[in-house]
Amino acid sequence: MRPFGFSWLAFLILGAPAAISAYFADNPHYHYYHETDAALVVSFKHTTPRIHECTPEEMKAFLAGLAWKPKHMQKAGLSCGSRERHNLDLLVKVDGRTVHEKATVPSGWRHDASVFLFEKFMVGAGPHKVEVYVRDTGAAGADYPYAYTEVIDFPPLGVVAVDFQKPSFVLHR
Amino acid sequence: MDKENSQQDAARLLPAVIRPGWRLLGRITGFMDRIFTARLNPIYHLGAIGYFLFWILLGTGIYLYLFYDMSPDRAYGSIQRISEGQKWLGGIMRSLHRYASAAFALTVLIHMTQAFFSDRFRKNRWFAWVTGAAILPFMWFEGATGYVMVWDERGMMAAVAFSQWFDVVPLAVEPFSRNFAPGGTLNSLFFFLLSYLHLLMPCVMIIMLWIHNMRIARPPIMPPRPLAWAIFTWFMVAALINPAVSGAEANISRLIGAVEIDWFYLALFPAAHAWSISVPALWSVVLGAFGFVSVFPWVVRDPKAAPARPPIQLDLSKCTGCELCQKACPFEAVSIVPRADGRPFQWQVEFQSERCASCGLCIPACPFPALSMGEWSLDYFDRRIVELLAGKNKTMVFYCERSKADLSAVAADQRFAFLKIPCVGILGPKTVTTSLENGARGIAVFQCSPLNCHYRVTVSRVDTLRGELGGVPEVAVIDGPLPDPEDVKRRLEAFREGL
Numbered sequence: 001m002r003p004f005g006f007s008w009l010a011f012l013i014l015g016a017p018a019a020i021s022a023y024f025a026d027n028p029h030y031h032y033y034h035e036t037d038a039a040l041v042v043s044f045k046h047t048t049p050r051i052h053e054c055t056p057e058e059m060k061a062f063l064a065g066l067a068w069k070p071k072h073m074q075k076a077g078l079s080c081g082s083r084e085r086h087n088l089d090l091l092v093k094v095d096g097r098t099v100h101e102k103a104t105v106p107s108g109w110r111h112d113a114s115v116f117l118f119e120k121f122m123v124g125a126g127p128h129k130v131e132v133y134v135r136d137t138g139a140a141g142a143d144y145p146y147a148y149t150e151v152i153d154f155p156p157l158g159v160v161a162v163d164f165q166k167p168s169f170v171l172h173r
Numbered sequence: 174m175d176k177e178n179s180q181q182d183a184a185r186l187l188p189a190v191i192r193p194g195w196r197l198l199g200r201i202t203g204f205m206d207r208i209f210t211a212r213l214n215p216i217y218h219l220g221a222i223g224y225f226l227f228w229i230l231l232g233t234g235i236y237l238y239l240f241y242d243m244s245p246d247r248a249y250g251s252i253q254r255i256s257e258g259q260k261w262l263g264g265i266m267r268s269l270h271r272y273a274s275a276a277f278a279l280t281v282l283i284h285m286t287q288a289f290f291s292d293r294f295r296k297n298r299w300f301a302w303v304t305g306a307a308i309l310p311f312m313w314f315e316g317a318t319g320y321v322m323v324w325d326e327r328g329m330m331a332a333v334a335f336s337q338w339f340d341v342v343p344l345a346v347e348p349f350s351r352n353f354a355p356g357g358t359l360n361s362l363f364f365f366l367l368s369y370l371h372l373l374m375p376c377v378m379i380i381m382l383w384i385h386n387m388r389i390a391r392p393p394i395m396p397p398r399p400l401a402w403a404i405f406t407w408f409m410v411a412a413l414i415n416p417a418v419s420g421a422e423a424n425i426s427r428l429i430g431a432v433e434i435d436w437f438y439l440a441l442f443p444a445a446h447a448w449s450i451s452v453p454a455l456w457s458v459v460l461g462a463f464g465f466v467s468v469f470p471w472v473v474r475d476p477k478a479a480p481a482r483p484p485i486q487l488d489l490s491k492c493t494g495c496e497l498c499q500k501a502c503p504f505e506a507v508s509i510v511p512r513a514d515g516r517p518f519q520w521q522v523e524f525q526s527e528r529c530a531s532c533g534l535c536i537p538a539c540p541f542p543a544l545s546m547g548e549w550s551l552d553y554f555d556r557r558i559v560e561l562l563a564g565k566n567k568t569m570v571f572y573c574e575r576s577k578a579d580l581s582a583v584a585a586d587q588r589f590a591f592l593k594i595p596c597v598g599i600l601g602p603k604t605v606t607t608s609l610e611n612g613a614r615g616i617a618v619f620q621c622s623p624l625n626c627h628y629r630v631t632v633s634r635v636d637t638l639r640g641e642l643g644g645v646p647e648v649a650v651i652d653g654p655l656p657d658p659e660d661v662k663r664r665l666e667a668f669r670e671g672l
Contacts (some may be wrong), residue, residue, distance in 0.1 A: 004399040018407035020273035026433040030443040033428040107346035118348040161355040172356030
């Protein structure tokens with residue numbers, strides 16, 4: 001008997017791609033992380049204040065300026081406060097060691113939208129003192145107005161996320 | 174005889190850098206020819222096998238899609254139900270889908286390697302090479318997103334890695350990675366988008382495959398039936414013996430430990446992790462490799478290689494617009510356009526020289542004859558044949574310069590007259606009759622392995638020629654490669670004595 005007209009050797013050779021595909025589609029395994037590993041994630045969305053907020057006096061002048069202008073001219077040259085927002089400064093410490101300290105520019109062409117942050121830090125499994133500091137006023141050198149400090153017990157291969165929801169922090173496990 | 178050894182002729186046409194690979198490929202194809210016969214040698218059908226696997230992927234993918242649930246909570250369960258709830262249909266479909274996708278990547282890789290080392294990637298074939306290379310990222314993205322859809326640990330690994338990749342590209346203001354953090358934003362929209370992309374990619378790939386084959390006449394999109402059935406049978410065996418299963422369900426609150434990797438589609442991710450390659454560096458490596466492969470047609474060249482022949486020239490005063498040359502052209506280099514020279518014919522021929530491979534197949538197809546290629550024309554053939562035979566009862570031997578037949582043992586034999594040709598397709602009935610009228614004792618033609626013709630003359634042109642002449646016993650067609658000069662001598666002498 002000749003399977004599909006092939007010799008047995010030819011037929012067996014034709015099985016090689018299926019065998020290779022079936023094997024290498026799953027094997028060999030790869031070991032990403034071990035039981036001693038864990039990760040801290042700091043992930044949140046936050047809208048920082050505008051660099052220059054519209055004061056009541058400016059708003060009054062702004063509205064007065066609008067009053068006499070026809071509608072198609074109202075936009076040009078008139079504004080109240082700035083569109084741009086402050087950078088967001090984030091400081092993260094694990095067991096007292098600084099693992100992240102960086103200012104993030106708000107998104108958008110004119111930096112007028114929210115800051116989206118995602119930072120991941122590998123830590124060992126077990127308890128760690130985690131400190132997260134946030135400053136959204138762009139005042140470099142000043143104190144961080146929002147702070148979170150906690151000793152978190154990281155389970156083996158666990159991922160724990162710290163989320164900032166002004167003015168507090170939320171822990172997700 | 175122009176050259177004593179057709180093997181050397183063939184090598185001279187190639188850039189030096191690909192010659193070792195070309196010789197190795199020749200040995201492998203020769204071995205496979207012996208086992209499979211030339212007609213069913215899978216190496217000659219790699220493109221068609223790729224299509225066949227693509228059709229399997231499409232069919233099984235449509236079936237799986239009917240039962241797929243696009244939500245983070247139910248995606249994994251829906252795949253499990255396909256595998257376990259309908260083991261003999263859904264389970265097999267899933268296994269076929271996975272293994273055919275891996276084999277598709279493998280086939281494409283071998284197809285590209287074969288095209289490269291057989292010098293079918295440059296000159297007029299640059300377009301097929303570049304458009305083929307452009308399919309690779311789509312193929313890879315399609316394969317990798319398929320794993321994410323399963324939403325097991327391997328899928329999550331791919332999703333997290335993809336997110337890190339795309340987070341450095343200014344596509345969206347919000348990092349994709351935020352989806353895959355505890356308390357993150359992962360929802361059904363992500364799975365809907367993923368499914369949509371996984372469906373969209375094959376549609377894009379069909380268009381790209383069409384573009385890939387635009388400059389090839391009659392591209393095969395199915396391998397010979399016995400080959401297709403045998404391949405399908407083996408995939409069924411693989412699906413039954415080793416059914417595709419999911420790993421543990423994805424859990425975004427947990428790092429990935431040991432995970433199964435599909436080394437055809439996901440190898441980059443563990444490689445980047447193992448060697449701590451940063452995401453921008455990985456982008457550079459991937460884009461650099463892709464760009465490097467794409468420019469092969471222009472960078473792989475050798476000024477010492479034999480010069481290219483000129484493209485076909487047309488004598489418009491003899492052209493009637495009969496379309497026969499267009500039908501003969503394997504590379505879609507001939508267009509039929511409205512007549513522009515005022516002669517009383519409706520159409521005329523127009524050659525696109527950048528698509529012309531200079532194979533000369535159109536020359537004998539033209540009955541008038543309006544075509545030539547440098548010195549090559551039907552008149553040239555007549556002149557050379559008369560010179561070579563000179564009424565001395567010689568056997569006329571035409572040999573394709575790529576046939577890899579070693580003629581050194583008969584090169585000095587006065588019983589034979591040799592004429593090197595670019596391809597056997599250039600021989601027409603007139604060449605045969607001229608040879609016989611000038612006293613040739615038989616005509617022997619050395620061609621490439623019939624399905625391995627450099628110019629895609631997938632059916633032996635000389636067999637067709639035989640039919641056109643109503644069966645001429647004086648013509649013998651001998652398939653290459655014939656690396657043994659004594660074997661060549663034996664065959665030629667047997668043919669001559671047998672007449």
